[in-house]
Amino acid sequence: MERPTAIIGAALGGDSFDDLIAQAEATGAQAIQIFLGDPQSWSAPAGYPAQELRTAMERAELTLYIHAPYVINVATSNNKVRIPSRKLLGYTMKVAAAAGAAGVVVHGGHVVEGDEPALGYANWAKALTEVSALNLSTPLLIENTAGGERAMARHLNSIAELWKVIAEFDTGFCLDTCHAHAGGLNMETLVADIMSITGRIDLVHANGSRDEAGSGRDRHANFGQGLLPGEVVARILHESGAPAIIETPGSNEDQAKDISFLKNVLAGMV
Numbered sequence: 001m002e003r004p005t006a007i008i009g010a011a012l013g014g015d016s017f018d019d020l021i022a023q024a025e026a027t028g029a030q031a032i033q034i035f036l037g038d039p040q041s042w043s044a045p046a047g048y049p050a051q052e053l054r055t056a057m058e059r060a061e062l063t064l065y066i067h068a069p070y071v072i073n074v075a076t077s078n079n080k081v082r083i084p085s086r087k088l089l090g091y092t093m094k095v096a097a098a099a100g101a102a103g104v105v106v107h108g109g110h111v112v113e114g115d116e117p118a119l120g121y122a123n124w125a126k127a128l129t130e131v132s133a134l135n136l137s138t139p140l141l142i143e144n145t146a147g148g149e150r151a152m153a154r155h156l157n158s159i160a161e162l163w164k165v166i167a168e169f170d171t172g173f174c175l176d177t178c179h180a181h182a183g184g185l186n187m188e189t190l191v192a193d194i195m196s197i198t199g200r201i202d203l204v205h206a207n208g209s210r211d212e213a214g215s216g217r218d219r220h221a222n223f224g225q226g227l228l229p230g231e232v233v234a235r236i237l238h239e240s241g242a243p244a245i246i247e248t249p250g251s252n253e254d255q256a257k258d259i260s261f262l263k264n265v266l267a268g269m270v
Helices: 017-027 050-060 079-098 117-133 156-165 177-182 190-198 230-240 252-267
Strands: 008-011 031-034 063-067 103-107 140-143 172-176 203-205 244-246
Touching: 008 017, 008 063, 008 252, 017 031, 017 050, 017 252, 031 244, 050 063, 050 079, 063 079, 079 103, 079 117, 103 172, 103 203, 117 156, 156 190, 172 177, 172 190, 177 203, 177 230, 190 230, 203 230, 230 252, 244 252
Parallel strands: 008 031, 008 244, 031 063, 063 103, 103 140, 140 172, 172 203, 203 244
Antiparallel strands: none
């Protein structure tokens, strides 16, 4: 059976919701991914206009994804990081749900040196208990990461152990192609490998990579300009059957070319 046409969007930032919509039109994006504030800050923006965002996205017929701040690390044993991480994640989830987002993406995080990975998995379960208690319709999507030997979601065995611990929660998965390439995963069997663990891929971050496989470096590249062929990314997107967000560098014109590339390659697949 032929798959439906994939929704492909872009990670965008703008001064206003109208600006975001204009950029989406310029790139040909059918979905957008945004941060609610500074991704490197612990400060949650007070009084975020979630209803205005929902109205703007519905008017423009755009699917919305929210990326949680990069500083969040619910896996760590460091109380000064873990506790505010849970608080900020909860805030992000509530705003995202109010805005009608299709998902909240958060990195898998890592444990500190000397701690066993099992502690990180257990801390994830505690964080998800709090998220579940919010009873929100918007799913949380854990994203695989590119580097770090103490990461919760870089290697397949770590992802598998994490999913064993959080199996009772309805947690989604965001597959980043650059991260998978940099993390040393097998790109030929990637979708099947992830599906065998999580049972789902809710979103693909469709990115090229500036670095060689297994480098551990998270440096995205436009298609045709890096060391991860765009055709491989398109195949992964096709096999997953999931929506995609590109997080490639450059201008809206550069992103438009990347989206067009993916659509053209996907059009030739059955």
